[in-house]
Amino acid sequence: MSKAAISWVILLLVVCIPLVNSRLTTNLKNGVNGGVDCATCSILLGIVDHLTIVYNESAAQSLERLCSFLPDEYQLYCKAAVDFLGPYIIDGFIKGDNPDVICHALKFCTDEPDQAKCRIYPSKSPILFAQRVLNFRQRHPLISLNLKDSKICQIPGIKEICKILENIFNNHMPAVDIDEDRFGIEATLRGSSWRGKDCNDFSSAIHPGAHVVDGDGITDHNCNGIYGMNSASGKPWEDEFCNETQRMGIAVLGDSISAHFHLPEQWLDAKQLSVAAFEHLTFILENELDWPQLSASTGHINVSWPNIEGPTRSLYARLFDLDHCNHRDYQNIAVNGARSGSMLDIMKSLSRNQKNDVPLLVIYSLVGNDVCNGHPDTLDHMTTVEEMEKNVLTTLTYLDTVLPKGSHVLTTGLANGSFLYELLHDRIHPFGRVGTPISYTQIYDYLSCLQISPCNGWMTSNATLRVLTTQRAMDLSAAIRNVSYSYKSTQYDIEYLDFPFDDVIQEWIAQGGEPWQLIESVDGFHINQYGHAIVSDVLWKWLQKNKPQWLPLINPHNADIERVFKDQDCDDVYSQQPSLVHEGIFRIKPRFASESFDVKCIFENNIGWTVIQHRINGTIDFYHGWNDYKNGFGDLRTEFWLGNEKIHLLTNQGKYILRIDLQPWDSHIRIAEYGQFALDNESQNYKLQISQFRSNISTAGDSLSSSWDNANGIPFSTYDHDYDNLFYDNCALTYHGAWWFTNCFQSHLNGAYIRSPLALQNTARNGLHWNSYALYHSMKHTTMRIRRQNTFEMN
Numbered sequence: 001m002s003k004a005a006i007s008w009v010i011l012l013l014v015v016c017i018p019l020v021n022s023r024l025t026t027n028l029k030n031g032v033n034g035g036v037d038c039a040t041c042s043i044l045l046g047i048v049d050h051l052t053i054v055y056n057e058s059a060a061q062s063l064e065r066l067c068s069f070l071p072d073e074y075q076l077y078c079k080a081a082v083d084f085l086g087p088y089i090i091d092g093f094i095k096g097d098n099p100d101v102i103c104h105a106l107k108f109c110t111d112e113p114d115q116a117k118c119r120i121y122p123s124k125s126p127i128l129f130a131q132r133v134l135n136f137r138q139r140h141p142l143i144s145l146n147l148k149d150s151k152i153c154q155i156p157g158i159k160e161i162c163k164i165l166e167n168i169f170n171n172h173m174p175a176v177d178i179d180e181d182r183f184g185i186e187a188t189l190r191g192s193s194w195r196g197k198d199c200n201d202f203s204s205a206i207h208p209g210a211h212v213v214d215g216d217g218i219t220d221h222n223c224n225g226i227y228g229m230n231s232a233s234g235k236p237w238e239d240e241f242c243n244e245t246q247r248m249g250i251a252v253l254g255d256s257i258s259a260h261f262h263l264p265e266q267w268l269d270a271k272q273l274s275v276a277a278f279e280h281l282t283f284i285l286e287n288e289l290d291w292p293q294l295s296a297s298t299g300h301i302n303v304s305w306p307n308i309e310g311p312t313r314s315l316y317a318r319l320f321d322l323d324h325c326n327h328r329d330y331q332n333i334a335v336n337g338a339r340s341g342s343m344l345d346i347m348k349s350l351s352r353n354q355k356n357d358v359p360l361l362v363i364y365s366l367v368g369n370d371v372c373n374g375h376p377d378t379l380d381h382m383t384t385v386e387e388m389e390k391n392v393l394t395t396l397t398y399l400d401t402v403l404p405k406g407s408h409v410l411t412t413g414l415a416n417g418s419f420l421y422e423l424l425h426d427r428i429h430p431f432g433r434v435g436t437p438i439s440y441t442q443i444y445d446y447l448s449c450l451q452i453s454p455c456n457g458w459m460t461s462n463a464t465l466r467v468l469t470t471q472r473a474m475d476l477s478a479a480i481r482n483v484s485y486s487y488k489s490t491q492y493d494i495e496y497l498d499f500p501f502d503d504v505i506q507e508w509i510a511q512g513g514e515p516w517q518l519i520e521s522v523d524g525f526h527i528n529q530y531g532h533a534i535v536s537d538v539l540w541k542w543l544q545k546n547k548p549q550w551l552p553l554i555n556p557h558n559a560d561i562e563r564v565f566k567d568q569d570c571d572d573v574y575s576q577q578p579s580l581v582h583e584g585i586f587r588i589k590p591r592f593a594s595e596s597f598d599v600k601c602i603f604e605n606n607i608g609w610t611v612i613q614h615r616i617n618g619t620i621d622f623y624h625g626w627n628d629y630k631n632g633f634g635d636l637r638t639e640f641w642l643g644n645e646k647i648h649l650l651t652n653q654g655k656y657i658l659r660i661d662l663q664p665w666d667s668h669i670r671i672a673e674y675g676q677f678a679l680d681n682e683s684q685n686y687k688l689q690i691s692q693f694r695s696n697i698s699t700a701g702d703s704l705s706s707s708w709d710n711a712n713g714i715p716f717s718t719y720d721h722d723y724d725n726l727f728y729d730n731c732a733l734t735y736h737g738a739w740w741f742t743n744c745f746q747s748h749l750n751g752a753y754i755r756s757p758l759a760l761q762n763t764a765r766n767g768l769h770w771n772s773y774a775l776y777h778s779m780k781h782t783t784m785r786i787r788r789q790n791t792f793e794m795n
């Protein structure tokens with residue numbers, strides 16, 4: 001298989017990941033007649049066809065347009081795929097072939113002998129269809145694609161990615177988790193979107209929900225952001241603010257409903273396709289197309305995304321509102337396709353130390369997959385009542401071995417999915433909004449024909465089958481209820497609740513909505529963002545009414561917590577009081593700081609940046625010793641170095657992004673941005689932590705962490721404290737500045753201020769240098785600024 005064909009497969013994998021994803025994460029088989037590959041090809045070409053209609057252009061132009069919507073890192077693959085297959089596809093469209101014909105001709109789709117023929121655009125004449133496929137192949141005899149042999153995960157470069165993904169998909173543990181406490185620092189890959197962020201990934205004793213040590217007087221053991229001493233009282237803040245109430249975390253054991261599976265509608269609707277629709281593609285894929293950060297159970301982000309609509313309200317957010325001491329103590333242990341049997345493995349990724357951690361409220365909620373599958377004989381593949389009883393009992397017994405005393409478990413029954421068909425079947429699917437209208441029934445039938453439907457029992461026009469499926473779901477719910485009520489736990493108390501979808505629908509109608517508006521538009525199966533918010537409303541009301549003793553008391557110190565632990569950097573300043581000015585000088589107090597201090601802030605795109613270095617005119621001399629660089633010098637209104645101690649305090653309260661703006665004397669501003677930036681403390685000589693150079697947005701190149709001269713892990717050097725890598729030289733002295741010198745540098749922005757025309761040829765190299773932008777050139781203006789990374793951002 002040629003390289004271009006491989007690229008094509010990657011593109012399929014990327015663009016139509018939902019199906020591939022469900023194949024990776026569920027027991028869903030490849031289907032028949034080409035299954036997932038066939039559906040992917042047909043839908044993709046359908047979208048191309050729709051683009052030609054929307055933009056009144058040729059298929060060639062539409063293919064190019066489709067590639068142009070993808071993020072930069074996918075462009076190359078997309079273009080290679082178009083170069084290879086584009087001519088055939090275009091020829092097919094010109095000759096009037098529809099996506100079904102082209103995908104059959106290209107052998108993504110087949111008609112297996114004993115199977116029904118699957119077409120997304122059913123052909124009026126089967127003979128004509130076969131003739132068209134034959135004609136296409138005769139026109140292009142050289143096409144030989146054998147996708148059955150494509151072992152995509154064996155290709156070097158892809159192999160490593162596959163390994164990571166497999167690990168994530170199989171173990172459901174954070175990809176980056178150095179101390180193995182099962183809490184990560186990245187947002188995606190089962191990291192902080194799923195479980196509260198680990199505030200120290202080098203100590204497993206430090207994690208959300210952990211036991212507090214010495215009142216967290218020095219270290220924030222439970223990652224709730226509350227630590228340190230109140231100098232007025234001499235007591236730890238955590239003791240003063242959190243000891244009156246009982247801390248409690250939340251975890252959900254669930255399926256794609258709890259994980260909040262969501263496929264952006266913009267991806268399938270040619271009218272809505274755009275660069276913005278794919279803006280966070282990598283982040284979304286790394287989160288398995290799930291949005292736990294916005295879910296009913298563990299939602300914790302209040303921002304709107306470009307491709308998901310609706311409010312975030314969650315059980316976790318409400319626990320936090322009652323008591324801010326519960327900050328970050330959430331775990332979303334939900335996996336697409338999970339059912340009671342597979343949960344027996346998945347639940348082992350739950351993190352709780354029975355002896356040391358605080359109690360947990362666990363929601364056990366598997367609402368569909370025990371009756372949903374893609375098999376034609378779907379009833380034979382559903383979980384039986386006996387299996388369900390055994391699985392629930394095993395789960396509850398296991399929880400007894402991990403949950404701290406005083407925990408609570410709420411089990412729910414299966415949802416009644418029969419309403420899905422009733423609400424949606426004759427509505428038009430987003431994919432069918434352009435060109436030939438396509439209803440949900442047609443999509444259901446097509447997926448069911450390929451045997452890749454998420455739920456043959458409910459997503460079917462066969463009313464009897466829907467009733468039988470609902471009956472089984474009710475029997476299984478009864479089994480969950482019976483086991484829940486008969487189980488005797490030593491660690492927790494337990495309650496069962498029928499999945500309250502009727503209440504959710506009633507509540508939505510009371511708010512003026514229509515029930516179908518709560519269903520995900522693309523898959524016609526999951527609950528969307530509006531639905532999640534209401535599910536959380538209904539569950540919370542139920543808990544308040546029936547289990548008030550499970551919920552924490554209102555912490556009278558919530559306002560104090562906000563007061564003491566706010567304004568930690570310019571972004572907090574901005575969120576307290578959005579400013580109309582572009583920049584200014586403000587007072588902040590980083591969490592670790594004993595006193596507040598002034599900084600220069602820049603406000604841009606609703607983000608507050610904290611400036612740590614600025615050079616504009618040479619009025620300030622930057623040739624200073626260790627203590628000046630430690631404490632900072634200069635004038636915040638003109639030129640300054642903020643100070644290594646302050647930078648250390650700022651960058652150790654979260655994950656910080658560094659952006660450097662560089663303007664030479666003879667050219668325009670370019671930037672270099674790093675996803676991770678921090679300074680260690682003075683005992684580590686303000687060692688630089690820098691990584692995740694953002695090559696996609698940086699225009700000035702990487703002169704701090706490039707492989708040939710990497711300043712990551714290098715201490716700061718001044719002329720009177722020489723920690724550079726050269727034993728025979730003192731870089732700070734030689735080049736008249738101070739920096740994280742290696743041997744000696746690829747960048748150095750604290751050198752002497754040199755004016756044009758000498759700056760253009762600063763061969764002495766003692767100026768303001770960034771070699772990957774301009775070698776032997778001393779910059780005219782430089783700004784180094786930082787901001788805290790938001791959890792929803794990708795790296």
Ligand SMILES: [Ca+2]
Nearest residue numbers: 177181183198
């Ligand atoms: Ca960790």
Ligand SMILES: [Ca+2]
Nearest residue numbers: 200203204206
């Ligand atoms: Ca940790």
Ligand SMILES: [Ca+2]
Nearest residue numbers: 216220222226
């Ligand atoms: Ca704490």
